[in-house]
Amino acid sequence: MAINGISIEAKSLTLMLALVTFMYLLSSPVEARDIIVGGDNMWTLNGFNYTTWVKGEKFAVGDNLVFKYNRTAHDVNMVSGIAFKNCSAENSLASFSTGNDIVPLNMTGNMWFLCSFGQHCSKGMKFKITVLAAETPIEPPTATAPTTGDAPSIASAASTFMVVIFAVLGIFLL
Numbered sequence: 001m002a003i004n005g006i007s008i009e010a011k012s013l014t015l016m017l018a019l020v021t022f023m024y025l026l027s028s029p030v031e032a033r034d035i036i037v038g039g040d041n042m043w044t045l046n047g048f049n050y051t052t053w054v055k056g057e058k059f060a061v062g063d064n065l066v067f068k069y070n071r072t073a074h075d076v077n078m079v080s081g082i083a084f085k086n087c088s089a090e091n092s093l094a095s096f097s098t099g100n101d102i103v104p105l106n107m108t109g110n111m112w113f114l115c116s117f118g119q120h121c122s123k124g125m126k127f128k129i130t131v132l133a134a135e136t137p138i139e140p141p142t143a144t145a146p147t148t149g150d151a152p153s154i155a156s157a158a159s160t161f162m163v164v165i166f167a168v169l170g171i172f173l174l
């Protein structure tokens, strides 16, 4: 029984390690992403369909939109939905013109962007995105993290758990 006891302890240690690793993975924050508008095409006028591009992307709070473009030929304007329909940048909510602009996505909801140069907007330099809530890690339902002093009881709980697993396995194997 003593030998069995040792092997169960070793197994419960392994189980605890796996559990701790698993919970660490669950609790680590989801990384914010820099999303380059248009991908390799970037922000330009060449028939690229930004609306189609948006459909293949996912936008969440904490992400950044990165506009890369020739600043002598294009700009970036964040506008209202109505202004977007009219391709108007007259009352833009925000304007960018450095050629390498980073727009943080701070809140959920719709955002509309367009280029105000010439007829670029009506020719396709426009898109709407819907920003979703940041993905939050799911809390493990009942498992409690081994924090302070509780290690022995958790270890014994793990041992009990392993014994039950072995018992169940034993039933199936016999």
Ligand SMILES: [Cu+2]
Residues within 6 Å of the ligand: 044, 045, 073, 074, 075, 115, 116, 117, 120, 125
């Ligand atoms: Cu443009």
